[in-house]
Amino acid sequence: xxxxxxxxxxxxxxxxxxxxxxxxxxxxxxxxxxxxxxxxxxxxxxxxxxxxxxxxxxxxxxxxxxxxxxxxxxxxxxxxxxxxxxxxxxxxxxxxxxxxxxxxxxxxxxxxxxxxxxxxxxxxxxxxxxxxxxxxxxxxxxxxxxxxxxxxxxxxxxxxxxxxxxxxxxxxxxxxxxxxxxxxxxxxxxxxxxxxxxxxxxxxxxxxxxxxxxxxxxxxxxxxxxxxxxxxxxxxxxxxxxxxxxxxxxxxxxxxxxxxxxxxxxxxxxxxxxxxxxxxxxxxxxxxxxxxxxxxxxxxxxxxxxxxxxxxxxxxxxxxxxxxxxxxxxxxxxxxxxxxxxxxxxxxxxxxxxxxxxxxxxxxxxxxxxxxxxxxxxxxxxxxxxxxxxxxxxxxxxxxxxxxxxxxx
Amino acid sequence: xxxxxxxxxxxxxxxxxxxxxxxxxxxxxxxxxxxxxxxxxxxxxxxxxxxxxxxxxxxxxxxxxxxxxxxxxxxxxxxxxxxxxxxxxxxxxxxxxxxxxxxxxxxxxxxxxxxxxxxxxxxxxxxxxxxxxxxxxxxxxxxxxxxxxxxxxxxxxx
Numbered sequence: 054x055x056x057x058x059x060x061x062x063x064x065x066x067x068x069x070x071x072x073x074x075x076x077x078x079x080x081x082x083x084x085x086x087x088x089x090x091x092x093x094x095x096x097x098x099x100x101x102x103x104x105x106x107x108x109x110x111x112x113x114x115x116x117x118x119x120x121x122x123x124x125x126x127x128x129x130x131x132x133x134x135x136x137x138x139x140x141x142x143x144x145x146x147x148x149x150x151x152x153x154x155x156x157x158x159x160x161x162x163x164x165x166x167x168x169x170x171x172x173x174x175x176x177x178x179x180x181x182x183x184x185x186x187x188x189x190x191x192x193x194x195x196x197x198x199x200x201x202x203x204x205x206x207x208x209x210x211x212x213x214x215x216x217x218x219x220x221x222x223x224x225x226x227x228x229x230x231x232x233x234x235x236x237x238x239x240x241x242x243x244x245x246x247x248x249x250x251x252x253x254x255x256x257x258x259x260x261x262x263x264x265x266x267x268x269x270x271x272x273x274x275x276x277x278x279x280x281x282x283x284x285x286x287x288x289x290x291x292x293x294x295x296x297x298x299x300x301x302x303x304x305x306x307x308x309x310x311x312x313x314x315x316x317x318x319x320x321x322x323x324x325x326x327x328x329x330x331x332x333x334x335x336x337x338x339x340x341x342x343x344x345x346x347x348x349x350x351x352x353x354x355x356x357x358x359x360x361x362x363x364x365x366x367x368x369x370x371x372x373x374x375x376x377x378x379x380x381x382x383x384x385x386x387x388x389x390x391x392x393x394x395x396x397x398x399x400x401x402x403x404x405x406x407x408x409x410x411x412x413x414x415x416x417x418x419x420x421x422x423x424x425x426x427x428x429x430x431x432x433x434x435x436x437x438x439x440x441x442x443x444x445x446x447x448x449x450x451x452x453x454x455x456x457x458x459x460x461x462x
Numbered sequence: 463x464x465x466x467x468x469x470x471x472x473x474x475x476x477x478x479x480x481x482x483x484x485x486x487x488x489x490x491x492x493x494x495x496x497x498x499x500x501x502x503x504x505x506x507x508x509x510x511x512x513x514x515x516x517x518x519x520x521x522x523x524x525x526x527x528x529x530x531x532x533x534x535x536x537x538x539x540x541x542x543x544x545x546x547x548x549x550x551x552x553x554x555x556x557x558x559x560x561x562x563x564x565x566x567x568x569x570x571x572x573x574x575x576x577x578x579x580x581x582x583x584x585x586x587x588x589x590x591x592x593x594x595x596x597x598x599x600x601x602x603x604x605x606x607x608x609x610x611x612x613x614x615x616x617x618x619x620x
Contacts (some may be wrong), residue, residue, distance in 0.1 A: 067546040142564055152533045165482040168491050173496050178525035185524050188568070193577030193585055197520050199513035207505040208521065214497025221490020222482040258501030260612065261544070261552040271557055276566050281467075282597075283568075296593045300579065314581050365535050433582070 070230035081155050086230040087269060088147040089223065093216070095136045097145060097181070100213050102133035103333070106362060107206055109446050120416040127360040130446070131287035136366025138283050139188045142275035144180055146268070165222075167320035172218040179212030185349030189364040192299050192352065227295060286365040300365035306431035309359060311365045313404065314433050320400040323436055323453045330421070330438060331456040335391070337384025344437045348423055350374045356417035361447040371441045376414045380459055387415075389461050394459065395440045396456040407449040411462070418443050421454060550612040558605035562598055569594050 061273040078084055109118040109126060114264025119125070161167040183205065190201050263271070285302075292302050300310045315323065322328070332348050342350075353375050372387040374392060385391060393414040399405045413419060419442035424429060430436040435452030442450070475545035509517055515570060542587050571577060579585055 063541065084588040095570040138568070141568065144562075148528060149533065149536060152529075155518060155529065155533075163481055163483070165487060165491075169482045169487075172491065172494060172498070174525070177528070178521055179526035181528055182521045186520070189571060189576075193579065194571040196576075198516035199509060199520075203508045204505065204513075204517055207501045207508070211498050211505070212499035214494045214499075214501060217497065218491045221487045221494070224486060225484075260615075261549045263557075267553075271560070275561060278561070279564070279568055284601030296588060296597070297565075297572065297590070299572065299586050300584065301587055304587045306502050311582055312585075314579070321581070382485060 059380045062280045064142055075153070077262050079263060080150055080232040081207070081265070083227060083233065084268060085147065086223075086227040087273065088150055088229060088264075090231075091148050092140060093220070095448040096212075096330075097214065099133055099136040099140065100209055102129040102415065105129050106133060106446060110449065111360075112408070112423065117410055117412070118444070120410075120413045120419070120443050123315060123418065125357055125368050125444045126161065127245060127287065127358045130360055131358050131364055131366060134187070134191060134315045135280055135287075137184060139276040139280045140180075141184050141188070141279060144184060146275075148177065150268075151389055153329045164407045169218070169222040170217050171203070172222070172412050175213075176215035178217050179208050179215060181211060182208050202211060211433070220319035220358055229260055287360075289368070298365070299363070300361075302365060302367040303368075306368075306433045307428060309369050309425065309434065310361075310365055312361050312363070313432040315450070317455060318342045318400075319398045319453050321453070322433060323432065325331065327438060328455075330454070332379050332383040332459065334394075334459040335385070335389075336459050337462040340379065340383050344423070345440065347421070348376060351378060352415060353378075353418070353420060355420060357418060357441055357442075357443055359447055359450060360445075370426055371420055371422040372427070373420035373438065373441070375417065376409070376419045376442075376457065377394055377417075378422065379457065380414070383459065385461075391415075392460045394460070395451040395454055395460040396458065397451045398453040400414070407445075407451045409442065413442060413445070416443055421457070516526060550615065551609055554605045555610035557608075558601055561601045565594060565597050565601070 069135030105118075106126070106129065108116050112118060119172060137436075161170055186197075186201060186205055189195065190205070195201065256459075271398050280299040280441060281291070281294055281298075283295055284298075285293065286298035286300040290304060305311050321375045329345055330340075330342045330344070351374070352372055353406045354370060354372040356368060356370050357366045358366045377440065379389065380391070380393075391414060393409040394413065395409065398406050409419065420440070421438050422435075422441045423438050425431070425434055430439060435454070439452040440450050440454060503518065506514065540556070543559075547555055566573075566585055569590055572588075573585055573594055575586070575590075577586055
């Protein structure tokens with residue numbers, strides 16, 4: 054075949070593809086509406102759970118993150134990461150379904166239409182940004198020079214703002230598209246449509262063109278595949294299937310994964326013979342305890358999950374001294390309302406301090422732990438002592454603890 | 463006629479033909495635009511000049527990569543598969559390619575080992591190259607089965 058003939062062949066195939074795209078139910082309003090609804094649900098769950106995680110880490114005067122139930126953050130943050138990952142195929146399928154609209158001419162037909170299309174820019178760009186940075190973050194891959202947490206947070210707000218505008222623009226269209234009889238969901242339906250009055254979305258009768266039902270089914274299967282191969286990092290029974298997850302919940306020192314490891318300075322301070330655990334602040338009597346003295350206090354054992362903001366979690370058995378016991382020994386009345394700051398050897402780090410509300414600090418299972426699974430904490434888990442308390446993000450379960458400071462309100 | 467049938471709207475002109483408008487649209491647009499503007503202002507205020515440039519690169523670049531590279535690439539794949547494959551083979555192969563792309567997108571950082579830390583073996587603990595190879599083998603085995611079924615279903619028409 055000559056070059057001219059080959060070019061003609063490619064042009065013919067391109068024309069065939071264009072007509073396929075125009076005729077395919079993959080690109081009609083009903084498909085876009087269904088995918089939009091699915092994406093709206095997953096993004097809403099992802100946004101709300103992300104917002105809860107933000108509020109848990111940055112308490113405000115109007116929202117107090119509760120100490121119970123103990124596994125609440127495990128559920129919300131597991132959902133945050135799982136819905137984010139599951140949204141990747143959903144978003145790709147949705148963008149492909151509406152991609153031909155990018156080239157519509159004229160580009161807008163009214164002021165309202167222009168506004169609608171302009172608001173798609175932050176929606177699409179924000180969505181791609183959130184899914185890319187979120188996925189890279191759970192893999193500990195940072196190919197950028199901005200703060201992940203702050204940027205992810207504010208781009209999420211930007212995307213949600215654009216989503217609100219999009220929902221307002223598409224609510225009527227979506228309802229109509231979903232209420233319209235589905236005559237192209239299957240090949241049989243497509244054939245029936247062809248044989249009917251011929252009005253409405255073009256049929257999908259070629260074996261090369263997926264029906265709407267098939268396209269949506271493959272999209273759901275893709276989301277399911279991503280979920281199945283990653284969610285086991287927090288859903289224990291699925292841990293063996295989590296082959297694409299960045300963590301496996303039973304791999305790590307003492308069978309528990311680790312996020313941050315100690316620097317040489319932290320390691321030296323934590324293993325020093327001069328180590329003292331202090332309780333100070335608004336107390337009757339400051340405490341300064343050696344590790345042996347700390348371990349000799351009345352102990353308490355609790356089964357609590359350690360839950361990372363990156364979506365993995367692991368239930369474990371921790372032994373230590375309750376924060377309440379330590380405060381009582383320092384002369385803090387049980388009736389006092391306090392804030393507690395837990396202080397780490399990670400001087401100068403964002404993780405040097407974490408704070409606990411009165412409710413969190415006085416919880417029966419809020420521990421300064423020194424044992425994990427009946428053995429002294431591994432250095433990577435915070436030896437010689439760490440905070441472990443119910444319903445806290447892992448970044449607030451401060452490791453390599455040297456002191457707690459009590460402040461009475 | 464059942465209630466369900468009565469509620470159904472018969473096939474007709476595209477619902478979007480009327481275009482956006484109305485109170486719901488404008489209220490949503492104003493509220494949404496206000497939230498977008500506030501978020502962009504906060505993004506600007508919490509960023510240094512260096513991080514702003516990086517942020518802009520990823521925020522704008524991600525969308526452009528999709529619209530200018532990824533989606534056109536999908537269209538090219540449709541053309542090429544239409545050029546090279548019999549009609550009945552195209553859909554299984556295209557689905558196989560889509561799943562292959564998805565697995566590579568989701569696993570890219572792990573396979574490349576971008577987040578690996580020598581002092582933290584619990585992070586990225588698997589042989590992700592092997593995992594991806596097995597997943598892709600399973601996907602293409604399923605495609606092969608689908609191709610056999612499709613061929614038995616009726617000819618290799620082009």
